[in-house]
Amino acid sequence: GILNTPSAHRVHHARNVQFLDKNYGGFLMIFDRLFGTYAEEGEESEIQYGLVHPNTSKNPFNVVFRNWGELLTKLLTLRGIRNKARVIFSKPGNLS
Numbered sequence: 001g002i003l004n005t006p007s008a009h010r011v012h013h014a015r016n017v018q019f020l021d022k023n024y025g026g027f028l029m030i031f032d033r034l035f036g037t038y039a040e041e042g043e044e045s046e047i048q049y050g051l052v053h054p055n056t057s058k059n060p061f062n063v064v065f066r067n068w069g070e071l072l073t074k075l076l077t078l079r080g081i082r083n084k085a086r087v088i089f090s091k092p093g094n095l096s
Helices: 006-012 030-035 060-077 081-089
Strands: none
Touching (some): 060 081
Protein backbone atom coordinates (compact mmCIF):
# COMPACT_ATOMS: atom_id res chain seq x y z
CA GLY A 1 0.00 0.00 0.00
CA ILE A 2 2.95 2.40 0.20
CA LEU A 3 4.95 1.74 -2.98
CA ASN A 4 3.75 2.12 -6.56
CA THR A 5 2.62 -1.13 -8.19
CA PRO A 6 1.94 -2.06 -11.83
CA SER A 7 -1.79 -1.97 -11.07
CA ALA A 8 -1.59 1.56 -9.62
CA HIS A 9 0.49 2.68 -12.60
CA ARG A 10 -2.12 1.33 -15.04
CA VAL A 11 -4.79 3.37 -13.23
CA HIS A 12 -2.57 6.46 -13.52
CA HIS A 13 -2.57 6.15 -17.34
CA ALA A 14 -6.26 5.32 -17.67
CA ARG A 15 -8.78 7.67 -19.26
CA ASN A 16 -11.84 6.09 -17.61
CA VAL A 17 -13.85 8.72 -15.71
CA GLN A 18 -13.42 6.99 -12.33
CA PHE A 19 -9.60 6.98 -12.77
CA LEU A 20 -9.05 10.59 -13.91
CA ASP A 21 -6.65 12.51 -11.66
CA LYS A 22 -5.73 9.43 -9.64
CA ASN A 23 -2.48 7.76 -8.53
CA TYR A 24 0.03 10.57 -8.97
CA GLY A 25 2.74 8.89 -6.91
CA GLY A 26 5.69 7.96 -9.10
CA PHE A 27 7.30 5.89 -6.36
CA LEU A 28 5.37 6.35 -3.12
CA MET A 29 1.61 5.88 -3.11
CA ILE A 30 1.29 6.95 0.51
CA PHE A 31 0.62 10.57 -0.53
CA ASP A 32 -2.21 9.50 -2.83
CA ARG A 33 -3.76 7.65 0.07
CA LEU A 34 -3.33 10.66 2.38
CA PHE A 35 -4.86 13.14 -0.09
CA GLY A 36 -7.62 10.87 -1.40
CA THR A 37 -6.30 10.53 -4.94
CA TYR A 38 -5.64 6.79 -4.77
CA ALA A 39 -7.80 4.43 -6.84
CA GLU A 40 -7.54 0.67 -7.12
CA GLU A 41 -7.81 -1.15 -10.41
CA GLY A 42 -11.09 -3.02 -10.26
CA GLU A 43 -12.34 -5.95 -12.27
CA GLU A 44 -15.73 -4.31 -12.94
CA SER A 45 -14.47 -2.19 -15.85
CA GLU A 46 -11.73 -2.55 -18.44
CA ILE A 47 -9.08 0.17 -18.38
CA GLN A 48 -8.97 2.42 -21.43
CA TYR A 49 -5.62 4.11 -21.98
CA GLY A 50 -4.91 7.44 -23.62
CA LEU A 51 -6.12 11.00 -23.61
CA VAL A 52 -9.64 12.09 -22.76
CA HIS A 53 -9.69 14.15 -25.98
CA PRO A 54 -7.20 12.54 -28.40
CA ASN A 55 -5.08 14.78 -30.62
CA THR A 56 -4.31 13.27 -34.02
CA SER A 57 -2.26 16.21 -35.34
CA LYS A 58 1.34 15.65 -36.37
CA ASN A 59 2.15 19.33 -35.82
CA PRO A 60 4.23 19.54 -32.59
CA PHE A 61 2.95 23.05 -31.77
CA ASN A 62 -0.64 21.85 -32.08
CA VAL A 63 0.07 18.85 -29.85
CA VAL A 64 1.67 21.01 -27.14
CA PHE A 65 -0.55 24.10 -27.22
CA ARG A 66 -4.00 22.84 -28.32
CA ASN A 67 -5.32 22.29 -24.79
CA TRP A 68 -3.99 25.67 -23.64
CA GLY A 69 -5.78 27.34 -26.56
CA GLU A 70 -9.05 25.57 -25.75
CA LEU A 71 -8.75 26.57 -22.10
CA LEU A 72 -8.02 30.21 -22.96
CA THR A 73 -10.93 30.32 -25.41
CA LYS A 74 -13.31 28.99 -22.75
CA LEU A 75 -12.05 31.48 -20.18
CA LEU A 76 -12.55 34.40 -22.58
CA THR A 77 -16.06 33.36 -23.64
CA LEU A 78 -17.52 32.35 -20.27
CA ARG A 79 -19.25 34.86 -18.03
CA GLY A 80 -18.77 34.99 -14.30
CA ILE A 81 -15.77 34.26 -12.11
CA ARG A 82 -17.42 31.12 -10.71
CA ASN A 83 -17.76 29.56 -14.19
CA LYS A 84 -14.18 30.50 -15.08
CA ALA A 85 -12.88 28.97 -11.85
CA ARG A 86 -14.92 25.83 -12.52
CA VAL A 87 -13.21 25.44 -15.91
CA ILE A 88 -9.75 25.93 -14.42
CA PHE A 89 -10.19 23.56 -11.49
CA SER A 90 -12.42 20.86 -12.99
CA LYS A 91 -11.28 17.39 -14.02
CA PRO A 92 -10.02 16.84 -17.59
CA GLY A 93 -13.25 15.18 -18.73
CA ASN A 94 -15.41 18.10 -17.53
CA LEU A 95 -14.14 20.86 -19.81
CA SER A 96 -17.00 20.60 -22.29
